[in-house]
Amino acid sequence: MSTGARLAYFARTAIGSMVRSPFVHVIAVASLALSLVGFGLARIAGTQLDVLLSSLGGDVEFTVYLAPDSPPDQVAELEKALTTRTGGSAARVSPADALGRLAASLGDQGRALVDLEENPLPWSIELKVPPAARDPEALELLANRTRALNFVTGVDYGQAALQRLSVIARALRLAGLVAFALVFLTAIIVVSATLQLAIFARREEIEIQKLVGGTDRFVRMPFLIEGAMQGLFAGVIALGLVFGAIRWVESEGGELVGFLMLDGRFVVNWARLAGEQVGLGIVLGLSGSFIAVRRFLRV
Secondary structure, eight states: OOHHHHHHHHHHHHHHHHHHSHHHHHHHHHHHHHHHHHHHHHHHHHHHHHHHHHHHHTTOEEEEEEOTTOOHHHHHHHHHHHHHHHSOEEEEEOHHHHHHHHHHHHGGGGHHHHTOSSOOOOOEEEEEOOGGGOOHHHHHHHHHHHHTSTTEEEEESOHHHHHHHHHHHHHHHHHHHHHHHHHHHHHHHHHHHHHHHHHHHTHHHHHHHHHTTOOHHHHHHHHHHHHHHHHHHHHHHHHHHHHHHHHHHHHHOHHHHGGGOBTTBOOOOHHHHHHHHHHHHHHHHHHHHHHHHHHHOOO
């Protein structure tokens, strides 16, 4: 029998087994699909938070407040060091400019600031932090080192907001890993149980194949293909459910998770997600079927 004929036989056998026991295979595919949906949603949420953090990175201002008697040469060195360290752009802000900004931000209430006899605001350095340097831990380390300088009176960069978003992103990535573990365990249990039933139903056919000289690989291959097909169907179904869920949230559920969206939409690489969902489904289906035939098919 040629290779093509063997593959065709294996595929027909696997499809025939699924057609003869549709209910069992539907349960297996549904279980895998639901697990993959959880994994896909956690993956999207984690990626979306990363995108959100990156978008905020361009708007983060790392502000260094200077003492009145700051040495000009040391201030220039600090400004150069900040731009070199982060790759951002730095500019000095005079007390007059800072007071003008504050008055403008307060509107009518800011007019009283114009009548002040002495400007209470210090000189400062404003650093525009680019997305690549937005990591909260790196910014905190830079802030601590900058505060240690004797001519620096304070540093502000929106630390609390960045740290909260970073914690949420880490939590969602952890949830994605937990979902992956659940997907794997579900695949092992559900696919193995399904194929155990298929092996039991075809035990007489398997015995005949062995009697006429069928090899172990020849007997096992249809079950492996069956598991891969279950994973393929589950991946496609899960991708469709995730797509529908994301589109529904974008149109109807903005109040629930609106903080994750940019311009009212999620940033999703659907081609990559499709590859991950379908590929993971096939791999898990194959893994479950391989364990099943190793455990239950004694040939």
